[in-house]
Amino acid sequence: MARVPPVKEQVVPSKLVLNVENVGLTEEQFFQLCSDNRDLFMELTARKELIIMPPAGFLSGWRENILCYHLTDWALKNGTGIVNGPSAGYKLPDSAIRGPDASWVRRDRIAAFSKEELEKFGHLCPDFVAEVMSPSNTLTELQDKMAEYVSNGAQLGWLIDPFETRVYIYRPGHPVECLENPTRISGDPVLPGFVFNIAEIW
Secondary structure, three states, X not given: OOOOOOOOOOOOOOOEEEEOOOOOOOHHHHHHHHHHOOOOEEEEOOOOEEEEEOOOOHHHHHHHHHHHHHHHHHHHHHOOEXXXXXXXXXXXXXXXXXXXXXXXXXXXXXXXXXXXXXXXXXXXXXXXXXXXXXOOOOHHHHHHHHHHHHHOOOOEEEEEEOOOOEEEEEOOOOOOEEEEOOOOEEOOOOOOOOEEOHHHHO
């Protein structure tokens, strides 16, 4: 019997970054690209880099869901804004199109847009954004992303690192605050009364 040579394992990158600056990819085309490839998560940077990522892993998806669940529960009781998960895209003032893992936007800001406009990318930066680090992320890239949110108008940002059990708090005009192994984090005053029991996802 002939010996079958071993199959060389292919290494699939955790994400792809494509330079599409000279392609002239429009917002409408990018929206259609996302709609046609719903199994992939895509973002477009202000430098016109198309970032393509695979679906989240099991635990990463669970962590995102726990945060969105508690944030949504608070938002429904508070009534002043709405929550989105990672599938929602925002076109930021710097032209980047981002999809934070969790976000909250005040209703009075949403009122400026029609329902038809809101069926596509929201043309605003959320008041609150959160990113939950996954194995495919690097701390530096997420720190840059959080700084981008704040420079585009976010009033509060949480960068959650479940592997080092740290939370980085971002606020405009303030230095980044690093919390080591916190059990609870407060959203005051941007999210009045919202306290997330983060130990639940450690």
